Amino acid sequence: MSTFGKGTLIDRRVMLLGTGAFSALGAKALAADAINVGVLRFVSSGGLYLAIERGYFKAEAIDVSLTFFEAAQPIAVSIASGDTQFGLTGISGGTLNLAGRGALKIIASQGGEKKGYTGNLLVASNAAFARGLTSFEALNGASVAISQVGSTFHYQLGQIADAKGFGLAKIAIKPLQSLPNMVAAVKTGQVDATILAPHIAGPLIAHGDVKLIGPLSDIADYQYGGLFTSPKILTGNRDLAVRFVRAYVRGLVDYNAALMRRGADGRPVEDDLAVKAGLEIGKYVYPSDPPAEAARKVIAAAVYCDPTGKVDIADIDRQISWYKSQKLVDASVETKAVVDTSIVP
């Protein structure tokens, strides 16, 4: 070092460079894990976004790059094909079938319905509401738009039909393939009702385009989202999965601390802590909105996520037997083949 020797400043700089190079080397030895994660631009993935923004993955020496998808199903397929290593997506008939065949495993939870928290809403078209479709019971005999056969919306309709005791066969299910189609169909009264995520339903209800019947969390608690990975990673690179989940759960804890608090009026608390998380998540979920607006939307639409990331085995059991009873999931699919609880016990 003294060969540079023109005083302490340079020496210090060189020393800094030296330590910089050393730590870079050290990090490089650890940071071999560059992984691809498949996600939707949904607030339910907020835990993951916070973990990225707050450097929790970096701390576990994982370099996360995100691949954004437009629909839930392709995320599961991309994990099965090895294009992504992890994915946050819905627990649907399709993902359960893939998991049952050994292509995927659920290792932690994501979003869900829980009483008192923001969640999916059942909405009616104005015409159907005027005709008396104002309660869950009145869905008996109505036509309802869903995205796809075997989707989480399909399951939630089944939950309503079971809870109100009229059976799903009494509902005319209209699969319309996409969210915009569902919104268009209920706005124009071509279907009587549909189930929508809160961030989509909110503005529609406010504009008077549709009428609110009720939140799905009134029907039952339901874990509809999961963190998926491939069995290959669980056996071949288990350490990576453990570190990934550790960082993800830290994000979930922050998400809960910031966004799951309710004021005296039962509405989400909107203080600095919430706005900070809203800004961080908003970047990913509403990238084209101004940051303040995006943060406000995130706070309003933050659905329930279990802070521990624990998978509710009993609920997954219930879901699988319902899908089986509707012949949407193969009879051979078993809960223990679908879920791996060894990382988040």
Added chain:
Amino acid sequence: MPYDLRPVPFRGGGFAPKHLRFFGPATFLAVLAYWWIGTHLGWISPIAMPTPMEVARALIDMVQTGELWQHLGASLQRLLIGGAIGGISGVIVGFAIGLSSIARSTALPLVSALFPIPKIALLPLFIIWFGIGESSKYATIAFGVFSPMVIAAFGGVDGVDRNLIRMAQSFGIPTRDIIAKIVLPGALPALLSGVRIAASIGIILLTAAEMIGAQYGVGAMVLASGNLMQTDRLIAGVLILSALGLTVAFLIGCVEKTVLKWRG
């Protein structure tokens, strides 16, 4: 001049491909054998492709539960009604283009502009115009069938022997009879090959038409199986669609044999 008296062998045999009876089934069997062996020995992953046995079981299951007839019934109704609307109006417009200068100058460019439009892209509009019920499904199939039938019909009319028409006109035969007795039979072969193409396009569009709001139908079933990653039912549905195409082609072949007997 010296004459070259070498014998000249006959060389103008052409390619003349003949129908070899057992090669068709053998090709299918070879594909089936490859599929069977591949899935059983594991070169083909069970996630990528179900085994032939699983597909057969899915098909049998659909027959036993009566699900198959529900799907086929819904799809055939859509194909027949949509196909009839599109086919009949296509033939009428095609004949008009073939026979009248005004129709040729106005309708032909319009049809040529309509033909390449992907009907699937118009689906959202069809839903606004016709709703998510059966009408939008008929419309999708009718639109798809219309253009090829127009082109087949006016091509057929153009291909009718001009001398026959001129002779009939010289003998003072009424135009109605000329159309019914000379133009229509003369255009029939082209019309029937048009039906072949239109029927296949109709079956392709069936899946698109059943994307929106269809609870039953082979296309809806294929889509739902894809969403559910039930690849055995997916392949079973694709086989049903392809069997539907084969059946339609066979029926058109039978019609051709009886209706075109006069050609000798």
